[in-house]
Amino acid sequence: MIKVMSVVPSVESTPDPRELFVIYNRADRIFRRIVTSGALTSLILLGLIGTFLFVRSAQIFNDRGLKFITGSNWTAGSGDGVIPDDFSIGPMLTGTILVSVIALIIAMPLAIGGALYIEFYAASRLRKLLSTMLDLAAAIPSLIFGLWGVVLFTSFGERWSILLNSRFGWVPFIKVQAEVFGRSPFVAGCVLASLITPIITSVSREVFSRTPRDLIDTCYALGSTRWGAIKTVVLPFGRSGVIGGAMLGLGRALGETVAVYLLLNIVFRYNFRILESEGGNIASLIALKFGEATEYELKALVAAGFVLFLLTLVVNMFAATIVEKSTRRK
Amino acid sequence: MSTVVIEPQSQSLAPQPTMPWKPTRKTQFSGIFSVVVVAIVSLAIVLLTGLAGIDGFGLTFLAVFLGVTVARTARQNPKVRKDSMVGVAICAAAVLAFFPWMSIFLSVILKGARGLQPNFLIENMQLTTPDDELNMGGAAHAIIGSMMMVVIAAVITLPLGILSGVYLTEIRGRLTFLVRFVVQSMSGVPSIVAGLFIYTTFVNFTNSFSGMAGSLALAVLMLPTVARTAEEVMKLVPDDLRSASYALGARQWRTSLMVVLPTVRSGLTTAAILGIARVIGETAPLLLTSLSNNSYVFNPMGGPIGSLPTYIFGLLQIGTENSINRAWTGSLVLMILVLVLFLTARYFGGKDKR
Amino acid sequence: METIKKGETKVMQGSQTSVATMSASQTTATAVRGLETKNVHAWFGKHHVLSDVSLQFPERTVTGLIGPSGCGKSTFIRLLNRMHEFIPSAAMAGQVLQDGQDIYSPDVDAAAIRLKVGMVFQKPNPFPAMNIRENVLSGIKLAHLKVADHDSIVENCLTRAGLWKEVKDRLTATGGSLSGGQQQRLCIARSLAVEPSVLLMDEPCSALDPGSTLRIEETIKELAEKIAVVIVTHNMQQAARVSDFCAFFLTDGGPGYLVEADATKKLFTNPTDTRTADYVQGKFG
Numbered sequence: 001m002i003k004v005m006s007v008v009p010s011v012e013s014t015p016d017p018r019e020l021f022v023i024y025n026r027a028d029r030i031f032r033r034i035v036t037s038g039a040l041t042s043l044i045l046l047g048l049i050g051t052f053l054f055v056r057s058a059q060i061f062n063d064r065g066l067k068f069i070t071g072s073n074w075t076a077g078s079g080d081g082v083i084p085d086d087f088s089i090g091p092m093l094t095g096t097i098l099v100s101v102i103a104l105i106i107a108m109p110l111a112i113g114g115a116l117y118i119e120f121y122a123a124s125r126l127r128k129l130l131s132t133m134l135d136l137a138a139a140i141p142s143l144i145f146g147l148w149g150v151v152l153f154t155s156f157g158e159r160w161s162i163l164l165n166s167r168f169g170w171v172p173f174i175k176v177q178a179e180v181f182g183r184s185p186f187v188a189g190c191v192l193a194s195l196i197t198p199i200i201t202s203v204s205r206e207v208f209s210r211t212p213r214d215l216i217d218t219c220y221a222l223g224s225t226r227w228g229a230i231k232t233v234v235l236p237f238g239r240s241g242v243i244g245g246a247m248l249g250l251g252r253a254l255g256e257t258v259a260v261y262l263l264l265n266i267v268f269r270y271n272f273r274i275l276e277s278e279g280g281n282i283a284s285l286i287a288l289k290f291g292e293a294t295e296y297e298l299k300a301l302v303a304a305g306f307v308l309f310l311l312t313l314v315v316n317m318f319a320a321t322i323v324e325k326s327t328r329r330k
Numbered sequence: 331m332s333t334v335v336i337e338p339q340s341q342s343l344a345p346q347p348t349m350p351w352k353p354t355r356k357t358q359f360s361g362i363f364s365v366v367v368v369a370i371v372s373l374a375i376v377l378l379t380g381l382a383g384i385d386g387f388g389l390t391f392l393a394v395f396l397g398v399t400v401a402r403t404a405r406q407n408p409k410v411r412k413d414s415m416v417g418v419a420i421c422a423a424a425v426l427a428f429f430p431w432m433s434i435f436l437s438v439i440l441k442g443a444r445g446l447q448p449n450f451l452i453e454n455m456q457l458t459t460p461d462d463e464l465n466m467g468g469a470a471h472a473i474i475g476s477m478m479m480v481v482i483a484a485v486i487t488l489p490l491g492i493l494s495g496v497y498l499t500e501i502r503g504r505l506t507f508l509v510r511f512v513v514q515s516m517s518g519v520p521s522i523v524a525g526l527f528i529y530t531t532f533v534n535f536t537n538s539f540s541g542m543a544g545s546l547a548l549a550v551l552m553l554p555t556v557a558r559t560a561e562e563v564m565k566l567v568p569d570d571l572r573s574a575s576y577a578l579g580a581r582q583w584r585t586s587l588m589v590v591l592p593t594v595r596s597g598l599t600t601a602a603i604l605g606i607a608r609v610i611g612e613t614a615p616l617l618l619t620s621l622s623n624n625s626y627v628f629n630p631m632g633g634p635i636g637s638l639p640t641y642i643f644g645l646l647q648i649g650t651e652n653s654i655n656r657a658w659t660g661s662l663v664l665m666i667l668v669l670v671l672f673l674t675a676r677y678f679g680g681k682d683k684r
Numbered sequence: 685m686e687t688i689k690k691g692e693t694k695v696m697q698g699s700q701t702s703v704a705t706m707s708a709s710q711t712t713a714t715a716v717r718g719l720e721t722k723n724v725h726a727w728f729g730k731h732h733v734l735s736d737v738s739l740q741f742p743e744r745t746v747t748g749l750i751g752p753s754g755c756g757k758s759t760f761i762r763l764l765n766r767m768h769e770f771i772p773s774a775a776m777a778g779q780v781l782q783d784g785q786d787i788y789s790p791d792v793d794a795a796a797i798r799l800k801v802g803m804v805f806q807k808p809n810p811f812p813a814m815n816i817r818e819n820v821l822s823g824i825k826l827a828h829l830k831v832a833d834h835d836s837i838v839e840n841c842l843t844r845a846g847l848w849k850e851v852k853d854r855l856t857a858t859g860g861s862l863s864g865g866q867q868q869r870l871c872i873a874r875s876l877a878v879e880p881s882v883l884l885m886d887e888p889c890s891a892l893d894p895g896s897t898l899r900i901e902e903t904i905k906e907l908a909e910k911i912a913v914v915i916v917t918h919n920m921q922q923a924a925r926v927s928d929f930c931a932f933f934l935t936d937g938g939p940g941y942l943v944e945a946d947a948t949k950k951l952f953t954n955p956t957d958t959r960t961a962d963y964v965q966g967k968f969g
Contacts, residue, residue: 025581027581027583032583035497038489038490038497039493039496039501041490041553045553046515046516046519049524049527049550052527110423112423113421113422114428117424137434139607139608139672140434141610141613141639141664141668142611142613143613143661143664148433151441151654160385197427214806214809215811217770217803217805218805220767221803222798222802222822222874222875223796223799223823224795224823224827225826226413228409232825236812237812252518255522256520257521257614258613258614262646283522287522287614287617290618309520309523312518312520313515313519316518317511317515323514345725345777346777347776348777350789354790410795
């Protein structure tokens with residue numbers, strides 16, 4: 001009986017795994033608690049930012065409701081009630097998205113091309129130099145991009161705008177009402193594009209460089225050209241990483257203040273014509289109005305900041321999820 | 331038996347290493363030659379057709395080059411033709427991608443150098459208007475203010491960043507994923523929102539704009555960078571080292587504090603420096619927290635304080651010739667600071683890998 | 685004068701060591717059908733990794749490359765289809781002849797050579813974004829080959845790789861859904877689709893279990909009815925089972941070199957060099 005049991009073990013006889021306990025002593029427990037609470041600061045901080053911005057601006061959302069988002073005026077009242085306060089961020093919200101999308105559309109092909117160039121076309125010495133320069137470029141303050149944009153880029157931007165207008169004026173987005181170019185969403189978008197290109201390039205290069213070498217070798221062993229290998233292996237492999245990088249760039253563009261402030265004519269009117277010399281974004285609205293705002297207007301600015309915070313948070317969480325996923329799969 | 335042994339050849343007869351796949355000097359030369367020809371042709375087209383400027387030239391150059399490539403590979407198989415055309419497109423995209431920041435580096439250096447005189451680094455703007463000649467006044471107050479704020483911000487952020495790095499690599503508790511996710515998302519908080527947050531809290535409570543408020547806003551922006559870099563460098567510590575420490579009977583806190591952290595000391599320096607480099611040029615949050623000032627302020631709680639970014643920003647809004655020139659010089663100083671920080675970070679970062 | 689003499693002795697040595705490599709049909713002195721290397725060297729930077737290897741790989745044979753790790757076998761096999769040059773700072777000397785033509789001469793298109801000399805890698809690596817069918821056809825797409833009947837190619841290649849019966853009902857499944865051994869056979873089928881005349885295999889079984897290894901070995905033997913196979917292996921039993929000829933590489937700390945090349949049976953039972961004897965008996969390596 002016993003013999004049979006041992007030769008053919010029944011299901012029940014498979015032992016359950018023992019639970020293993022780790023006992024931390026007092027010092028360890030204190031250490032772990034301190035470290036954990038330190039690590040949670042960022043979590044708490046993020047919560048605090050949301051909470052404070054919301055609490056400080058609750059009155060605005062209460063007073064104006066949805067009209068704060070959809071309305072198009074930003075008028076400070078006369079104080080005696082003759083002209084009422086009228087604060088809403090509609091044009092600034094659409095302007096934020098418009099400028100960022102223009103920037104992203106321009107930046108994406110350049111960034112992907114740049115990343116492929118560094119990783120697969122440049123000679124190895126040039127590659128090292130370029131990737132160092134790229135990291136440095138990603139660290140250039142946006143203020144300097146703004147300065148460069150105002151002083152040097154605007155003339156190019158105007159010229160391209162005139163060209164676009166004369167050739168593609170029949171396209172609704174490109175048509176202008178007044179023949180004044182410069183300080184338009186297009187020009188601001190171009191400068192924002194050059195601002196986010198290094199970030200997207202850097203992330204893309206990173207994921208491209210993780211492509212398994214033997215997959216690329218396999219392509220070559222099948223008689224493929226360089227482009228064949230890139231199309232077959234590198235781009236599918238790096239796709240989600242590139243999307244994540246694009247999202248990071250988009251987040252940066254959505255929240256950009258000074259470059260947009262310096263390069264865009266801030267006008268409170270819905271504008272989707274990219275060459276028209278008017279536009280704006282939430283961040284530049286805050287910078288513009290902060291100095292001489294009344295107390296109520298300040299609350300409206302905080303409310304605008306809260307909306308921007310939520311917008312970028314959603315984009316960045318999306319980006320974080322994608323980037324996390326694509327770098328975990330090794 | 332001895333005939334079978336293939337003796338390694340003697341040194342004098344040793345064959346020389348060759349790289350037959352590398353382009354020969356002749357093809358290299360013909361490549362350079364064709365680029366020059368294409369450049370001359372496009373220059374001629376630009377001059378004849380009135381396509382003005384460097385952008386028109388670039389476009390023409392690309393078009394002519396693509397045409398030449400198509401003509402050259404016309405007889406080859408479609409695979410090769412497509413490869414060379416995509417190659418040209420990728421190189422063009424790369425040039426366009428790199429052009430803006432190359433242009434920025436160059437213009438900041440060229441335009442900024444004019445105003446980089448000793449007075450710029452030792453004087454302030456108390457008795458000078460932005461419109462004055464460049465040999466009067468300076469940005470010493472702004473440099474000092476910026477330095478003070480980023481150092482305070484780093485002092486606040488570094489411990490928190492290290493703690494979160496230790497949590498993510500040593501303790502690996504239940505919240506690991508959440509913490510990493512939050513740090514990642516927080517790195518995207520717009521800088522103006524960070525400024526607004528400090529404005530609604532610290533500035534409102536203390537009832538004054540100050541350098542401290544600016545530092546706190548910068549700290550909010552710096553934290554994700556520092557935390558992530560700290561995690562990265564601690565991840566590089568081999569697990570053997572921890573195991574060795576545990577095998578000696580060390581407890582976790584001793585292992586972390588006495589084995590792991592000392593190993594990554596220079597890596598943590600990198601984390602702090604990269605954090606500083608990330609925020610030293612931030613303008614928006616300072617516009618809402620520390621404002622600006624034309625003279626020296628050494629007390630972080632002593633009201634509005636000057637800083638390099640707000641200094642440049644203010645000059646840009648005045649917009650006269652001399653003020654713009656001052657702004658370029660300010661940008662040059664800012665860029666040099668970023669570069670120095672960056673190279674220092676590289677130096678320390680390289681140390682751990684060895 | 686000196687060099688020519690040296691070269692001549694080299695040929696002498698080569699003919700002594702690899703007489704058996706010259707099968708009866710391969711006696712023509714000029715253009716040898718199949719693959720042949722003459723005095724091949726390889727470097728990485730200044731590091732000399734492979735010295736003076738002259739070998740022949742006639743059609744319809746399996747040649748095993750054996751030797752301890754680090755002796756340059758993998759470098760050598762990558763030299764045979766110009767994969768060597770993808771490593772930065774790589775350099776070479778000597779000649780590799782494919783049907784008598786030097787594949788390293790400047791007017792030769794490397795991609796065309798790689799079509800004729802296929803390669804299977806150590807780890808099974810089907811393209812992750814493609815299904816089984818697309819994987820088999822990927823080479824045709826990559827090389828822009830014009831082929832009328834895709835279905836018959838898929839069936840033919842999978843059959844030759846010994847995988848057809850197992851996957852014929854799920855050709856649209858991803859390559860990743862197969863077992864490791866099946867994946868490696870899929871990779872073999874992928875290489876066969878472009879109809880190479882030589883197939884190089886760099887330790888194709890080192891990541892597989894014994895059962896799968898056996899299946900791959902059967903596949904290799906069947907492949908050798910039509911093409912030449914060159915296989916790098918660490919496993920001496922495998923070399924003995926699968927190969928017709930064997931070449932033994934060794935390094936003394938310097939560059940790797942060829943010690944002995946001969947018919948497998950001779951090399952394993954009655955090698956000329958004592959070091960070969962020691963190695964095949966498992967005394968070192």
